[in-house]
Amino acid sequence: MNVPNELLHRRDVVNELLRDRSDLLVVAGLGAPNWDISAAGDSPNNFPLWGAMGAAAMMGFGLAIAQPKRRVLVITGDGEMLMSLGALATIAVQNPPNLTIAVLDNERFGETGMQKTHTAAGVDLAGIATAAGFRTSRIVRTMAEVTEIRDLAHRGNGPVFAQVKINPEALYFVLPPADGGILSTRFRQSVLGDGSLYN
């Protein structure tokens, strides 16, 4: 049970978001969110980014409109999301029901020495998403609220934005394949079938 004011642990959050994930498609932003989804279990239905900071939300969006019958969950960090705030406006205008964006907000640039991000000074990502037009946009502080986001993501009642406040802990890395060609090919083979290998 959560003690009030106790910050969530990022891998508990990700494990819950991905619980019984079925055919959920997952895009993770570079750095710790990549290691987090990999710690929860590497999968061909994961696309963990190793670079291209700022790409995660729009990549999830392009995937979501290409695959309207699948649910897409983007898991990224506050620094990565801050780099592409305009994407929240673009996505809100398009209003994709099958897309959820969960930002693991430790208020730090975790890979580069834990420098504070803008959210540490109070920048309200969920408020920005609301103002952009996301009808569901929340700040999440408890595991019960994480479960609600998980259920919304799995049901496809989106678009959903969640800013999950987490502990700024540095954990061991769990690395997925780093070869982008492998990540692309295995993802497409899983989603589109073996035919995708022939073009």
Place this chain on the structure above:
Amino acid sequence: MADLQKKEPVALPTWPDDVYRVLKEADVRQVGMVPDAGHSRLIRAFEADPQARVITLTTEEEGIAMLAGAWLGGERGVLLLQSSGVGNCINMLSLPMICRMPLLMLVTMRGEWGEFNPWQVPMGQGTRAVLEAMGVIVTRADEPHLVASTVSGAANLAFNTWRPAAVLIGQRVLGAKNFKELARK
């Protein structure tokens, strides 16, 4: 007489209609764009197309990421942008390169032939070098009747060999604005 000739309506160029047909043949479904006057006819064609989705971006690199996601989900797309937007894309171009994904960019050029606005020149002159530095295969069309075939070639290259390709549509094709004339009372 010279003034009269300037004010006569010019026949609208139809090369964008040919580009639209080429992109439809390539099965393009997602059209990401930051608008440019040179792309306006092509954008209107896609907006009228129920099988395509036009997505207005706040900045061009959003489109690189979006089309990477599209490819993972089995859809093809195109990014329409002006040369000034190429600079916004630089690091994001890592994504199609390292992930062996197709990317088709149609770039309307500014800052070259006939340019009036000096602020367009630095990025316009740097456009090809920036794209090539990031591994994008660049081809160029400077005659209206060559644009569609150039786009067709770039689309085949991108989608059949899984790499980024850009077509630069020269300012000579688009016609240069004359701001002094526009500013005249």
